[in-house]
Amino acid sequence: MADPPARLLDLTRSLRRVGRTATGVDRVELAYLSHLLTLDAPLLALARTALGYVLLDRAGMQAFYDRLEDVQEWGGADLLSRLPRGRNAALMRAESDLRRFTLARCLPSGLERMLRREMPSGFAYLNVGHSNLTERVLRAVKTAEGRIAVLVHDVIPLEYPAFQRPGTVALFRAKIDRVSRHADLVIYNSKDTQQRSEAQMHHRVPPGVAAHLGVTTPIADRKDLPRGLPPAQPYFVIVGTIEPRKNHSFLLDLWDQMGPTAPPLLICGSRGWNNAAVFDRLDRLPPNSPIQEIAGLSDPALAALVSGAVGMLFPSHAEGFGLPPVEALTLGTRVLCNDLPVLHEVLGDKAVYAPLSDAYSWKATIEEWAANPPDPRATVTFQAPTWAEHFKAVLKLT
Incomplete structure (x- = not known):
């Protein structure tokens, strides 16, 4: 045409x-x-x-x-x-x-x-x-x-x-x-x-x-990170607005089950809407909790956290595309996500999928990844779609 x-x-x-x-x-x-x-x-x-x-x-x-x-x-x-x-x-x-x-x-x-x-x-x-x-x-x-x-x-x-x-x-x-x-x-x-x-x-x-x-590979810059980040031990990230569709409550439940041995979980995103119960749980976290809520990061700082994580977790109920896990894979970070058709379409076989009904598989994968961090020299094999x-x-x- x-x-x-x-x-x-x-x-x-x-x-x-x-x-x-x-x-x-x-x-x-x-x-x-x-x-x-x-x-x-x-x-x-x-x-x-x-x-x-x-x-x-x-x-x-x-x-x-x-x-x-x-x-x-x-x-x-x-x-x-x-x-x-x-x-x-x-x-x-x-x-x-x-x-x-x-x-x-x-x-x-x-x-x-x-x-x-x-x-x-x-x-x-x-x-x-x-x-x-x-x-x-x-x-x-x-x-x-x-x-x-x-x-x-x-x-x-x-x-x-x-x-x-x-x-x-x-x-x-x-x-x-x-x-x-x-x-x-x-x-x-x-x-x-x-x-x-x-x-x-x-x-x-x-x-x-x-x-x-x-999707272009984000540029990571650790110098933009707030003091105390990233954690010294292997950690996980979830990226996105804290709203019901993103399903942060699922991860909070898993971390409750793992108890004091749970790895650090960094919740990166601003608070959204219709999520009072999750906000209340976050507000009641003790100072020594492995869970941290982090808002307002620059793009380079967020990329630094994602690239250093042992895995990105993405238990979202629904997506149109799924940009956070795509960007994570371009940075070489493993992704564990909900078993959504659109994520299979976009991420292919480069992510690990588990339905939300299978909390055991989520917990087992998280514990395995925390115990076995990836080789930081590993080659990125995911080919992101281009503009x-x-x-x-x-x-x-x-």
Whole structure:
């Protein structure tokens, strides 16, 4: 398929999350921005601010990317950014800079007119961040004779509603319904996600393509670690937000069973939602507990902990892709994970799988690995999917 006359990348998620620790979805939007900036094809970006929409040309997108990557500093907050109350300073400065970089901007009611004026017929709108997928935006793109491509990372909120924040499930249901009605192409991060997502599309099932996300080996730097880390003895890590789906309670139960001989377990991630019982257990850990909760690590520090661990544990109930174990394998760290189809698809035979119903196998594997640390000189044999492969599969369709 020939390239579209122009691509329009939605950067609303990257804007809204300025100043916060990047999630897996954040990294995907940033990867698309980085890659598309290297291509010669006409390129623009759309972002929703508190007051309306901004349209960026290639130069504006590069300036935004440089600030996201800390190559340049954000400018000061302008007057308009101060009008909506209760917002953090980082977001105010970022919105102000986007207005400085903008090719065009409009109030919400003017989006359709702006796109018809600025975008050529047949342009491709790419939304890869699960943000700004509103009826207004999707209708405006269609009216401006654009084609819509959406990356769906997972439909876990619909499959496991009890794990979600209050009020979010209905919003996510409406979002998937809009994708079902309007998308010309849906991009999925795995075949498993495609199968599960299409089962949730009640209006129509748009054409889809499954392309694993690219993963680069994280750069580890022990100098970034807080004092006292890593532990002197063999230790395990679990990486991810402390929320019900990640199933930290399963590991806390195992460590209770192992008692005083249990190896160190480093819980790396910020506290999330709907998890009061787990938070209470963590708060009641004694000072000499083998379990440590560690939040706010830099990417190099987290990579240092993961690369030095005797194993990563991943008892998650559900995943769309499973970035933490993929990154662990690229660092040469063994992975013990739940027996999920998507993890088999992405990790292949390089991980050890055990269902959550088999706590004995989990405990036995943990004890064996703790007693037999891997050879640090061992060659990494896992071949992670690359962004080049992802974009080769996706961009020929968009």
